Amino acid sequence: xxxxxxxxxxxxxxxxxxxxxxxxxxxxxxxxxxxxxxxxxxxxxxxxxxxxxxxxxxxxxxxxxxxxxxxxxxxxxxxxxxxxxxxxxxxxxxxxxxxxxxxxxxxxxxxxxxxxxxxxxxxxxxxxxxxxxxxxxxxxxxxxxxxxxxxxxxxxxxxxxxxxxxxxxxxxxxxxxxxxxxxxxxxxxxxxxxxxxxxxxxxxxxxxxxxxxxxxxxxxxxxxxxxxxxxxxxxxxxxxxxxxxxxxxxxxxxxxxxxxxxxxxxxxxxxxxxxxxxxxxxxxxxxxxxxxxxxxxxxxxxxxxxxxxxxxxxxxxxxxxxxxxxxxxxxxxxxxxxxxxxxxxxxxxxxxxxxxxxxxxxxxxxxxxxxxxxxxxxxxxxxxxxxxxxxxxxxxxxxxxxxxxxxxxxxxxxxxxxxxxxxxxxxxxxxxxxxxxxxxxxxxxxxxxxxxxxxxxxxxxxxxxxxxxxxxxxxxxxxxxxxxxxxxxxxxxxxxxxxxxxxxxxxxxxxxxxxxxxxxxxxxxxxxxxxxxxxxxxxxxxxxxxxxxxxxxxxxxxxxxxxxxxxxxxx
Amino acid sequence: xxxxxxxxxxxxxxxxxxxxxxxxxxxxxxxxxxxxxxxxxxxxxxxxxxxxxxxxxxxxxxxxxxxxxxxxxxxxxxxxxxxxxxxxxxxxxxxxxxxxxxxxxxxxxxxxxxxxxxxxxxxxxxxxxxxxxxxxxxxxxxxxxxxxxxxxxxxxxxxxxxxxxxxxxxxxxxxxxxxxxxxxxxxxxxxxxxxxxxxxxxxxxxxxxxxxxxxxxxxxxxxxxxxxxxxxxxxxxxxxxxxxxxxxxxxxxxxxxxxxxxxxxxxxxxxxxxxxxxxxxxxxxxxxxxxxxxxxxxxxxxxxxxxxxxxxxxxxxxxxxxxxxxxxxxxxxxxxxxxxxxxxxx
Ligand code: HEM
Ligand code: FES
Numbered sequence: 001x002x003x004x005x006x007x008x009x010x011x012x013x014x015x016x017x018x019x020x021x022x023x024x025x026x027x028x029x030x031x032x033x034x035x036x037x038x039x040x041x042x043x044x045x046x047x048x049x050x051x052x053x054x055x056x057x058x059x060x061x062x063x064x065x066x067x068x069x070x071x072x073x074x075x076x077x078x079x080x081x082x083x084x085x086x087x088x089x090x091x092x093x094x095x096x097x098x099x100x101x102x103x104x105x106x107x108x109x110x111x112x113x114x115x116x117x118x119x120x121x122x123x124x125x126x127x128x129x130x131x132x133x134x135x136x137x138x139x140x141x142x143x144x145x146x147x148x149x150x151x152x153x154x155x156x157x158x159x160x161x162x163x164x165x166x167x168x169x170x171x172x173x174x175x176x177x178x179x180x181x182x183x184x185x186x187x188x189x190x191x192x193x194x195x196x197x198x199x200x201x202x203x204x205x206x207x208x209x210x211x212x213x214x215x216x217x218x219x220x221x222x223x224x225x226x227x228x229x230x231x232x233x234x235x236x237x238x239x240x241x242x243x244x245x246x247x248x249x250x251x252x253x254x255x256x257x258x259x260x261x262x263x264x265x266x267x268x269x270x271x272x273x274x275x276x277x278x279x280x281x282x283x284x285x286x287x288x289x290x291x292x293x294x295x296x297x298x299x300x301x302x303x304x305x306x307x308x309x310x311x312x313x314x315x316x317x318x319x320x321x322x323x324x325x326x327x328x329x330x331x332x333x334x335x336x337x338x339x340x341x342x343x344x345x346x347x348x349x350x351x352x353x354x355x356x357x358x359x360x361x362x363x364x365x366x367x368x369x370x371x372x373x374x375x376x377x378x379x380x381x382x383x384x385x386x387x388x389x390x391x392x393x394x395x396x397x398x399x400x401x402x403x404x405x406x407x408x409x410x411x412x413x414x415x416x417x418x419x420x421x422x423x424x425x426x427x428x429x430x431x432x433x434x435x436x437x438x439x440x441x442x443x444x445x446x447x448x449x450x451x452x453x454x455x456x457x458x459x460x461x462x463x464x465x466x467x468x469x470x471x472x473x474x475x476x477x478x479x480x481x482x483x484x485x486x487x488x489x490x491x492x493x494x495x496x497x498x499x500x501x502x503x504x505x506x507x508x509x510x511x512x513x514x515x516x517x518x519x520x521x522x523x524x525x526x527x528x529x530x531x532x533x534x535x536x537x538x539x540x541x542x543x544x545x546x547x548x549x550x551x552x553x554x555x556x557x558x559x560x561x562x563x564x565x566x567x568x569x570x571x
Numbered sequence: 572x573x574x575x576x577x578x579x580x581x582x583x584x585x586x587x588x589x590x591x592x593x594x595x596x597x598x599x600x601x602x603x604x605x606x607x608x609x610x611x612x613x614x615x616x617x618x619x620x621x622x623x624x625x626x627x628x629x630x631x632x633x634x635x636x637x638x639x640x641x642x643x644x645x646x647x648x649x650x651x652x653x654x655x656x657x658x659x660x661x662x663x664x665x666x667x668x669x670x671x672x673x674x675x676x677x678x679x680x681x682x683x684x685x686x687x688x689x690x691x692x693x694x695x696x697x698x699x700x701x702x703x704x705x706x707x708x709x710x711x712x713x714x715x716x717x718x719x720x721x722x723x724x725x726x727x728x729x730x731x732x733x734x735x736x737x738x739x740x741x742x743x744x745x746x747x748x749x750x751x752x753x754x755x756x757x758x759x760x761x762x763x764x765x766x767x768x769x770x771x772x773x774x775x776x777x778x779x780x781x782x783x784x785x786x787x788x789x790x791x792x793x794x795x796x797x798x799x800x801x802x803x804x805x806x807x808x809x810x811x812x813x814x815x816x817x818x819x820x821x822x823x824x825x826x827x828x829x830x831x832x833x834x835x836x837x838x839x840x841x842x843x844x845x846x847x848x849x850x851x852x853x854x855x856x857x858x859x860x861x862x863x864x865x866x867x868x869x870x871x872x873x874x875x876x877x878x879x880x881x882x883x884x885x886x887x888x889x890x891x892x893x894x895x896x897x898x899x900x901x902x903x904x905x906x907x908x909x910x911x912x913x914x915x916x917x
Pocket of ligand 2: 842846847864866879881
């Protein structure tokens, strides 16, 4: 080729490497298909990326820590630069964490980045899950990927708890003891579950090495495998996009993987890592040297677990203990622990994992969905989500009730009682309010589509009447607000068919019709073209000041606006 | 907003709706992609050059940051004090931040200003495979199954399933056998307290004379000889006790006749809720508070639960004094200490 001479050396070398690889792997096809894959752009799609990047940061910093951490409960006496612990007896695990913090240059930084990354990891998973939930992105064909993500969240919690326990300090030791207490409460197998965890009686000598294996091999290995599956499914399904001009159920609109998405996403990894580094540099986290090594006797008041454990802690705190320990035929069933520690989290997680299947059943919808819904356009789902988050939030607050009490000088008993009531009352209230707000927002959307933007321009008619000029939406703006399809409850076929035979499955259908009514009974439909035409005919002179109207300049709308459009609509 | 503008959009909107012949559509139609709006850097070569310089400068920040990490590593080791450790941490972290954030912002800025921002459309296809592919897949499977003869040779099917179902036992049995240590869950029932075991201070292990215990003071107690035990941490996790001397007039009840000595009461320190050490004693109210979930026990009244999620009183350790005046246990606890479990009362 004649251009060969003008091509740079680097380009020729790259071409040669590519040729070498392609001849041996046929990778060309994958590159060709993959490099131009389209990814839609929206801030809410970054949440999953944050989770992925904080996991990468965890792996990188975690590998650093493994070179210095000693997963052993063997006893040793500390001799090192941290004077207050000099000569104190402690496990080798705890001593190695002191060593990482005080003697390994950069060790403390990496430890703190690791811990902050863990908190961010789980926060990102939870908010990512909320995004998927509230936009209905779990609908067909993505139900399976919702399950993968759900398991990833559980694994994230397991990674966090197992890591938190590794330093073998007073705080984490008491955390383990609580876990032991909850395990023991399980009917029939509780004592054995406790022995299984600790290799005998609490605390034993194996829990740290065991958690270490769980923390650096089992759980990260599973997370890595499932993240791979999760992303593979994202590529197979192609990402959802929000309703917008040109976006349909049959296409995906966005930017190509190479170069735009690679640059943005790659850059974003470094930004997440950078922010975590800054946090590790400036914000102390888990200063175990202040807590001291684990000993079964002391405990510190006001100790807080990591945030993602607070809801369990809060549940344990709110449950009244009087009369909740049942003894049946001589066997003890401690409901005061089982309810908040096992039953409620179990139910909550089951419902969360199963939600896509529940909703698919309720709507009877078997179509694929690739346009993410605006949360307002599904008021009941959004309400259910907010109610669940409200319950979660009450439990988190309950998990910090002692901090609240000391901070605000309140009585802990009062706080506990208020939160007990709130746990029962707040979620339904939140559901109701959210649903109302969603319907209100939908009405506002209709309003805007029908009557346009307020312009703040006031005109006076010859008759002396003032009106505000409204500027209609252009078709792109409008489309975002009318793209969703109107929803209807599923219809119930009669119990008996034409021949008077009772239909099979009528009961199930009736239940589904009832739930479906809850979902879609109160609804606001998107504006139809006919409605728009009618509205425009009605409010003609709003938007088209006739010759008889005499502009009086721009009065602030609030002062003299007569919103004819709204009046007309309400009439 | 100018009048012209509002008029023209209104007119086009009206035109689209009114000039079409026939009835209006049921729903609006997707208007298609919005026309691309060029960015400053698309139109002004000067702006593009400026953006290029900014991206390069941000990569430069990263290089400086990395150099900073190396300098901080050499010049600011953690040293011997908490203060020098914090300085080292701060400088290393700040430099690492620059090193990372430089790359991150450079890449994003590059993508946003200099790479194409034309949206691309890719078609989606239904997730399921085409009918021909499905049929092909089923045919292949059927052929394979027929070839193996699994349907015709029932014995093989049964034998294979049994073998596969059983083989995990080869791994599971040894694992389950060992993973719980000696599996002796009966160990929950007892602690190392025995008749005559002295109450000693935690952690020093010095014995306590009854006369040294003043009214209102609380002692954290471990059994004498704890440290000589082979598994002293497990023993300690069960045997820790909190001991208080009350004014005998305040003592409303105790769990057993004569279990206290001259107003001195001793209770298991392991919470009956889920097992935290109950460590906060309030002298005026005689309340013992568990810091984990705030269960509150009244030790003047047999450690009755007055608030919180615990269901049962803390077990009381019967105590007395020996000939030398040291406090000793009369026996072990009369019930398992700590959280509840299935066979606790069996
Ligand atoms: C896959 C890679 C990972 C490795 C190799 C790793 C390794 C380690 C090691 C060795 C420690 C103990 C050292 C110390 O505390 O100073 C540790 C602590 C910890 N890890 Fe990880 N980890 C990994 C992933 C994770 C994940 C995915 C999470 C959480 C979601 C996590 C959360 C924690 C926490 C909270 C601590 C306690 C840190 C502290 O006390 O400051 N780790 N990790
Ligand atoms: S462990 Fe004491 S209140 Fe929960």
